[in-house]
Amino acid sequence: MDLLTVLQVLDSTVRLATPLLLACLAGMFSERAGIFDIGLEGKMLAAAFFSAAIAAVTGSVWIGLGAGILASLSLSGLHGLASITFRGNQLISGVAINFLAAGLTVLIAQSWFQQGGRTPALLSGGRFGPITLPGAEALREVPVLGPIYYELISGHSILVYVAFACVPLTWWILYRTRFGLRLRAVGENPEAVDTAGISVIRLRYAAVLICGLLCGIAGAYLATALQAGFVQDMTAGRGYIALAALIFAKWRPLQALYATLLFGFLQAIALRYQNLDLGFFTLPVQAMDALPYILTVVILAGFIGKAVPPRAGGEPYVKER
Amino acid sequence: MTLMQKFLGAVAATALSAGAALAEPALIFDLGGKFDKSFNEAAFNGAERWAKETGGTYLETVMQSEAQREQALRRFAEAGANPIVTTGFAMSDPIAQVAPDYPDTMFVTIDGWVDLPNVKVIGFTEHEGSYLVGMMAAMASKSGTVGFIGGMDVPLIRKFACGYAQGVKAVNADANIIANMTGTTPSAWNDPVKGSELTLSQIGQGADVVYAAAGGTGVGVLQTAADEGILSIGVDSNQNHLHPGKVLTSMLKRVDVAVYNVMMAGTELQPGIEVLDLAAEGVGYALDENNAALVSDEMKAAVDAAREKIIAGELAVHDYTSDDSCPVLTF
Numbered sequence: 001m002d003l004l005t006v007l008q009v010l011d012s013t014v015r016l017a018t019p020l021l022l023a024c025l026a027g028m029f030s031e032r033a034g035i036f037d038i039g040l041e042g043k044m045l046a047a048a049f050f051s052a053a054i055a056a057v058t059g060s061v062w063i064g065l066g067a068g069i070l071a072s073l074s075l076s077g078l079h080g081l082a083s084i085t086f087r088g089n090q091l092i093s094g095v096a097i098n099f100l101a102a103g104l105t106v107l108i109a110q111s112w113f114q115q116g117g118r119t120p121a122l123l124s125g126g127r128f129g130p131i132t133l134p135g136a137e138a139l140r141e142v143p144v145l146g147p148i149y150y151e152l153i154s155g156h157s158i159l160v161y162v163a164f165a166c167v168p169l170t171w172w173i174l175y176r177t178r179f180g181l182r183l184r185a186v187g188e189n190p191e192a193v194d195t196a197g198i199s200v201i202r203l204r205y206a207a208v209l210i211c212g213l214l215c216g217i218a219g220a221y222l223a224t225a226l227q228a229g230f231v232q233d234m235t236a237g238r239g240y241i242a243l244a245a246l247i248f249a250k251w252r253p254l255q256a257l258y259a260t261l262l263f264g265f266l267q268a269i270a271l272r273y274q275n276l277d278l279g280f281f282t283l284p285v286q287a288m289d290a291l292p293y294i295l296t297v298v299i300l301a302g303f304i305g306k307a308v309p310p311r312a313g314g315e316p317y318v319k320e321r
Numbered sequence: 322m323t324l325m326q327k328f329l330g331a332v333a334a335t336a337l338s339a340g341a342a343l344a345e346p347a348l349i350f351d352l353g354g355k356f357d358k359s360f361n362e363a364a365f366n367g368a369e370r371w372a373k374e375t376g377g378t379y380l381e382t383v384m385q386s387e388a389q390r391e392q393a394l395r396r397f398a399e400a401g402a403n404p405i406v407t408t409g410f411a412m413s414d415p416i417a418q419v420a421p422d423y424p425d426t427m428f429v430t431i432d433g434w435v436d437l438p439n440v441k442v443i444g445f446t447e448h449e450g451s452y453l454v455g456m457m458a459a460m461a462s463k464s465g466t467v468g469f470i471g472g473m474d475v476p477l478i479r480k481f482a483c484g485y486a487q488g489v490k491a492v493n494a495d496a497n498i499i500a501n502m503t504g505t506t507p508s509a510w511n512d513p514v515k516g517s518e519l520t521l522s523q524i525g526q527g528a529d530v531v532y533a534a535a536g537g538t539g540v541g542v543l544q545t546a547a548d549e550g551i552l553s554i555g556v557d558s559n560q561n562h563l564h565p566g567k568v569l570t571s572m573l574k575r576v577d578v579a580v581y582n583v584m585m586a587g588t589e590l591q592p593g594i595e596v597l598d599l600a601a602e603g604v605g606y607a608l609d610e611n612n613a614a615l616v617s618d619e620m621k622a623a624v625d626a627a628r629e630k631i632i633a634g635e636l637a638v639h640d641y642t643s644d645d646s647c648p649v650l651t652f
Contacts, residue, residue: 008525012518115356121544121563226514228544231537232354236512271501271515272522286505 003144007151009268014156015226017264018163019044019218019235023242024249024256025170026214032174032251033207034187034312038094039079040215041239042101047072047219049105052119052230053112055126061224064126068223069216075101076212084204087316098239106232117232119223128157128225157225159217166214170253183207187310190317200317244296250307263292346371346584347380347402349393351409353510353536355383359557360536360576364408364431366558367580379584387507390415398423404441404590406583407431408576410477411507416440427590429583431576432477442594443579447477448484449631450572450604451532452638453624454554455488457606458530459496460620461552461569466497468523470516470542472535473509474502474652476642481534481556481572483647484638490649491627499523500650503538513541520545520553530554530569543568552615561611569615571607578603600632 023040030037047068055064075097082093106117113119136154139146174180182203185193190200222238223230245263249255270288299307348368350361361383368379380402382393394415397405404427407416413433420428420437429441458467469485471478486498501519503509516538520531531546532554533539539556540563546553547564555561555571579597583590597603606624608616630636641647 005525008522012521016514016518117354117356118540222514226517227541228548229540231511231513231540233508233511234513236508236514267515268518268522271518272525285502289504 003147004151005272007147009265009272010152011155012268012271013261013265014152014160015264016267017260018156018160019221019226019238020242020245020260020263021257022163022166022214022218022221023239024245024260025166025253026211026218027243027246028170028174028249028251028253028256029183029207029214030211031246031313032187032310033183033204034190034310034315034317035079035083035204035208035211036090036094036314037079037208037211038091038243039075039097039101039239040211040242041235041237042094042098043072043075043212043215044219044222044239045098045105045233045235046075046101047216048223048234049109049119049219049230051216051220052122052126052223052227053109055122055224056113056120056229059123059125061122061126061128064224065217065220068220069213072216072219073209073212076208076215080205080208083316084201084208087318090314090316102233105230109230109232119230122224122228126224127228128159128221130155131158131161157221159221159225162217163221164257167253167257170256174253179206184310186317187312190312191320194317194319200319204317241292244292247307247309248292248296248299250299250305251310262295266291344401344403344588345377345379346587347382347397347400347405348580349390349397349405349407349412350381350383351407351411352384352386352507353409355381357510357536358560358563359539359555360574361408363558363574363576364406364580367577368406368584370577371581371584375585377584384409387411391418394419394428395422398426403427403588404429404583404586406580407433409433410475427588427592429590431579438592441583441590441592443583444594444596445574445576445579445603446596446598446638446640447572447574447604448480448487448638448640449599450574450606451481451484451534452488452491452631453606453628454532454570454572455485455490456492456624456627457488457570457616457620458485458532458552458554459489459492460617460623461615462493462496462528462530464527464529465493465495466499466527466529468520468526468528468531469498469500470519470523470531470533470535470539471500471502472504472538473507474505476645478502478534479647479652480641481532482652483641483650485532486647486650487638488627492623497527498650499526499528500652502652503535510536510538512538513544516541517545521549524549524551532556532572534572555607559607559609561607561609565611566614568612570612573605573607575603575605598632599628 050071051064051068054067082088083090109117133154136150140150186203245259249259406429408431410432416435431443469482489496530552533542534556543553547567552569557574560571561568
């Protein structure tokens, strides 16, 4: 295996990990505030559709991105309404959002474009193109570091850099700001937060909306950067893998980056080497595909450390009278 | 019997006789969805052509999950639809379950396999069509490496891959063929992102022509191939127009013709096995204004010669499904 092959696999890892990372961070904000979110998948799907649809109509990918985020935010609002205001079951609300998004996107796509639940293929203005970082061409010939910079670090769409920038940002918000402290507190012990005179409801809504924003970017990345349009069910379970990554990362930002990169790497390896020949036996591609879930179960079972979810997660907050 | 019961009975009887008299055909699309620009869409086009020419109407539904198959078949059979046309190999088992219960209804399976007196089986010689496009891929390739991207890893898709590989090897015995499957679950038919990544991976390994037999996933394959400036080959429907000048050709599988013929026959349809091969124009390659510049005269002559030979029986293309193995490709 030469350097170029390694770089190509890692390059693919970055592309595959980006939507997972965004969705994982989205889930982190929501779950850290005590709102479980099964609906990451649905929100990404809705964002993927609306970003592609609006980008196709207006020809501007930025307006498309805005529309995708808006769609994801409204589903987030719905989730908030059901699970915060009306104190419904968060898991059921999340599942409902997934079904809603799966059906609604195809229905609207069919009614708008008559292309059978897909959007027209986006032209170059309607897509996020790759960005060549400054100096990438010049440094290309430099041995080892040149190709790494050119192939791996440069040449992704802007949303990839946004996603990676979100990791330290999330860490900073969660651990170094007053808002972050309160957000974490509301997921552990909402009564204490309420006693301190801070609105639990408002904090949780804020968390759910941040979740919507990040899911919106993730969906737009799928439809307008990786692909040139929306296809029904194009998220293909990435929201669930992001949830698995969230548990794998034990609800922490930096670990979320590692977890999603690991899952992305496993997918990239599975795509490159369908049956991985390890010398003494051949690992079938199905095993590679299942590995993220197996690893998550191993973590959950407590073999490697312990994954403790936020204590107040899943519980609607009822103010004491 | 009260008046109400009588009334209801009369209504029911009318409904039943109406259903029998109408005998509309029904069409069940497989999981890829009605507008996959490929297999199911071809079936839809055939049905639409029938509807337009005869002024008839037909019932239709799209499968959303594996669990719905039997239910959908029973619904249509109860509603008096005849014949009931289904697309996709996965309908075989549900039809085998349901068909004995409705002996007066004809069931049609395209790509499936059911041995019952009221089932018509329609198959295609996809390996022959794939052989032809494989030849074209090898002639168009400059690197000597070509790719194949399948959808769900099932024998039918391996049949495509195997025919393709034989065609490639027939032109260039030293050619390298990279064959990948998208997945092992039905979501593999609708994952364009994975299709794109597979394409990039194959390009990274030197492929400069890729053949996608992957339903909706193929949209991602063709897109990425066009973005990266390599050639791609579409499948089932004519997909040349998706990226004019970037799609070398499409392996046509005339599902539309099959559906059209079946619906034309209507209740007169005879059971049995029908194989639509090269001679019957059931499979072939697409040539239109979108790819005219890509297909050289030499290419066309070679492919047409091979086609004639296959029809005449002078050239045998190995069918993967006949013995679950491929002489030129390992999976």
